[in-house]
Amino acid sequence: MLSKILQKENRRTLITALYCIIFYGLMLYKIANGLLLMQVNPVFFCSREDIFTWAFMQSGLHQCLLNSPSKCVLMDALFYSSPAIYILHYFGHRSTAFFSGIWMLLINWLYVQCYTLYPTNSIEGHTAWLLFPILFMVRKESTFNLLFEGLRYFFLYFFASAGLWKVRHGSVFLPSQMSGILLGQHIQLLTNSPDYWQSKFILWLINNAWVSYSLYVSATAIELFFMVGFFTKKLDKLLILLFVVFLITDHLIMRIPYYEVMPFLITLYPGTSNEKNRL
Numbered sequence: 001m002l003s004k005i006l007q008k009e010n011r012r013t014l015i016t017a018l019y020c021i022i023f024y025g026l027m028l029y030k031i032a033n034g035l036l037l038m039q040v041n042p043v044f045f046c047s048r049e050d051i052f053t054w055a056f057m058q059s060g061l062h063q064c065l066l067n068s069p070s071k072c073v074l075m076d077a078l079f080y081s082s083p084a085i086y087i088l089h090y091f092g093h094r095s096t097a098f099f100s101g102i103w104m105l106l107i108n109w110l111y112v113q114c115y116t117l118y119p120t121n122s123i124e125g126h127t128a129w130l131l132f133p134i135l136f137m138v139r140k141e142s143t144f145n146l147l148f149e150g151l152r153y154f155f156l157y158f159f160a161s162a163g164l165w166k167v168r169h170g171s172v173f174l175p176s177q178m179s180g181i182l183l184g185q186h187i188q189l190l191t192n193s194p195d196y197w198q199s200k201f202i203l204w205l206i207n208n209a210w211v212s213y214s215l216y217v218s219a220t221a222i223e224l225f226f227m228v229g230f231f232t233k234k235l236d237k238l239l240i241l242l243f244v245v246f247l248i249t250d251h252l253i254m255r256i257p258y259y260e261v262m263p264f265l266i267t268l269y270p271g272t273s274n275e276k277n278r279l
Contacts, residue, residue, distance in 0.1 A: 012144055016090060018266045019132060020083045026259055027080055033257075035120070037065070037079075037111075038072040042118035053113065062114045079111040086136055101136030108133055121257070127158065128263035152267035156229040159243070163223030172220045178212035179205070185254055198255075205253070215253065222246055229268070236268040243268075 030036050045062050047053065056062075065071050082104040089097040108129045116123040131151060138144050166172040183190075186202050193199050205212040222242050228235055243265060250256050 010141070012141065013090075015135070015148065015266055016087070018269065019263055020087060022263050022266070023083050024080075026262065029259065037076050037115055037118075038069060040118060040120060041069055041072065042066055042120075044119075045117040046119060047117065048123065053117070056113050057117075061110065062117045065114055075111055075114065078107050082107050082133075090136075095139075098137050098139055101133055101138075104136060105133035121260070125256075125258045125260045128261050132263055148267065151264065153230065155264035155267055156226050158261075158264070159223055160226040163220045163226075166220045166223075172217060175213045176209055178216035179207075179209045181216075182206050182212060182253075189255070198252075202253070215249075219246065219249075233268075236270060240265050240268050 027036075031039075034040070043066055045066070047057065065075060082100070086097060086100040086104055089100045112123065112126045112129050115121075116126060131154070135144055135147050135151070138147065171177045182202055183206055186199070189196070190199050190203060194203075205215070222245075225242065226239060229239055247258055247262070250258055
């Protein structure tokens with residue numbers, strides 16, 4: 001439907017529009033669930049064990065936002081206004097839009113680094129915000145298309161490698177694996193709110209190891225199935241459906257809202273694909 005509406009424009013316009021729709025849709029979701037930086041109002045941070053994060057922490061920016069609601073509001077404003085600024089440049093002064101693309105990349109990296117240093121979510125779940133602005137920094141259509149295809153294969157690897165890791169480490173072959181994961185993941189929920197419907201559901205899964213194990217094997221199979229995307233684009237619609245089901249199930253069972261990776265689904269959307277390469 002959206003591709004038909006934008007059929008007079010090129011695929012770059014469609015990709016940009018889809019990105020902004022997902023971005024601001026997730027913004028509304030985070031507002032409704034109290035997940036904006038200013039709503040979280042961080043009071044402490046948890047460092048990650050990687051060199052880039054340690055180098056970033058030397059700036060002290062993440063510490064400046066602790067117990068500072070006004071600065072958190074400013075960071076939210078900068079982050080959530082960046083795509084709007086790019087859109088204004090893109091449709092108004094397209095020749096200079098790459099400047100706002102550079103600005104978006106800088107703000108996204110600063111915001112995501114800070115946001116994921118606080119007890120909110122992992123940085124892996126925000127990879128799309130770190131990489132997509134690179135698309136908006138280029139002027140040549142051919143370079144844009146090449147980078148977009150690169151994002152597609154990165155996403156396929158990103159998801160399929162999770163399944164390969166489970167196979168490599170043998171966890172997918174352990175019937176008690178999922179029960180143990182559920183117990184470790186939800187110990188506080190089970191202890192503090194034993195009568196909550198989700199607590200009862202999770203406890204049932206823990207006590208029925210073969211049911212939870214079947215879910216674990218199914219999730220692994222979905223992850224591994226994404227390798228098919230390296231060889232053909234004919235199953236992209238199915239991959240989109242499987243990924244959305246995976247995200248919803250992951251939230252329901254594991255209480256992990258990984259919706260921030262949804263922009264990667266744009267790389268599988270039929271209207272954005274290079275028709276010459278649809279094998």
